[in-house]
Amino acid sequence: MSFDEKIAVLIQRIPKLIDHLKTEEATKNALIMPFISALGYDIFNPQEVVPEYIADIGTKKGEKVDYAIMRDGEIIILIECKKVGIDLNQTEMSQLFRYFTVTKARIAILTNGIQYNFFSDLEEANKMDTRPFLELNLLDPRQEALEEVKKLAKEDFNLEEILSIANDLKYTSVIRKILTTQFEIPDDEFVRFFFIRSNPSGSRFTATIKDQFTSIVTKAFHQFISEKVSDRLRIALGVEDDNRVIKPEPNKIVEEAKEEGKEGIITTEEELEGYRIVRAIVSKVVEPERVLHRDTKSYMGILLDDNNRKPICRLWFNTKQKYISVFDSNKNETRIPIDAITDIYKHGDHLTTIVQSYEGQS
Incomplete structure (x- = not known):
């Protein structure tokens, strides 16, 4: 599975797990290790991921950082973990600071399994900044944050590209917080x-x-x-009603699907990303290989078993305002506006329910 699919699965699991994570070790096993795995690193290969990494720092002997991610024998990312619920803003980071100084890592992550704060040395070389350049909250994931995190993935890792935009990201994050505070x-x-x-x-x-x-x-x-x-x-x-139920005429779903045979259809990366998220969500109830997409000029239809009579949803991403259409058991279509692709997660229960209803018909 891709990063988007793995992260979607992890995000879906969090609400069910969060109340049962009473220790740091439980948080690591249930949330942080799957996050590292989503980035494409083999958590069971010590050449890629070293848990409890030890390095002597001056007079301090045997100190450990929770995870060190390796590449070509060098540390590229350090990760310090806390238990779910710990306020990262109040967390002591002296150990992470020390490890950052004595290793070649340029990226450090502080996390409680839900929130991820990403640091580098933008202000002074080889000295970890006190403010993160990027923050990610998996209970309320912003699409732009997920896109930046994806650049840390094993297959896409490009340190120079990450650092080139990290400075802008750091100040963008600070300005957003200032505006939020001033608004309130x-x-x-x-x-x-x-x-x-x-x-x-x-x-x-x-x-x-x-x-x-x-x-x-x-x-x-x-x-x-x-x-x-x-x-x-x-x-x-001016284009569509915000939230309306569309009752299709008989065989309308089948007829509209014919539109995909016309010229001029362009499948965008946003549509493919939305499709991957939907497939990851419903993979809890069906094999992901059974979830396929068909693109038209107006929308991307996502179907179970490539069957026009088993629509899971439609992605209307070709206008400034994006929509997701969901279906009820009578195939009535409800079009819902979304602000970001990650808003698809909010409709996960509806998507799995409609897929389960099709399974009950077979």
Whole structure:
């Protein structure tokens, strides 16, 4: 299976496992080792993955880092693990810092099995940065983060490419956090900035003005975000209703499938990625080889057994607003807008249910 498929399977398993992981070792076995495996490294081959890696550091003897990932006999990635639920922002990282300094690794990962923080030495050579350049949360995976993590995979590993974009990623992450904080509770400096820009006459920013303007800035910020979201929805609604049930006419599914024989059909990487995620999700109930796709000019149809009468879902990725269509037992189609390809995970239960219903018919 590909990285996308393995990660999809892992993400689907997390909610069922998380309450049963009481120790660090349980977290490693259930979540972190499958993550390393998803990247294509053989967790049972000590030439690729060394658990409990030991290196003497100055006067400190026998210290261990949880995993060292090797390539051509050199360490390329260090991984320090914590138990599920541990706040990584409050975690002591001195050991990881020390190992980073004495090895040739340029990538270090701190994880609790759900959250993954990725570090390098962007600020000072051979000294691990205090801030991660990338963060991934498998309970709420962002597609762009998954794409960057994929670059660490064994078959795609390109250190220079990773480091070339790591600096931008680090500051993008920080800016996102700042904007999130200001959106919720704007600080004095943020409020002062808008007050000064809104009052070219040079009025004083007094305590009373600050209190009044904090409320104004908060309201304006929320309205701005709301309007942007509404604009995006209006654009989407200009093409299709956001969420509607489409009741196909008899044999409509079969007739529409004929469209795939026309010229001009382009299967995009996004569609293939969505297909791989769907296949990984339903592989819990059927063999993944039975899940196939057929592309048309309008959508990619994903079918069980390559049978037009067994549609699992449709991916409408050819417009600015993406949609996934799911089906009920009567083959009524419900089209649902999604913001990212990873939103497909949110509909995993529906996808497995419809596949199981087809199995019950056979």
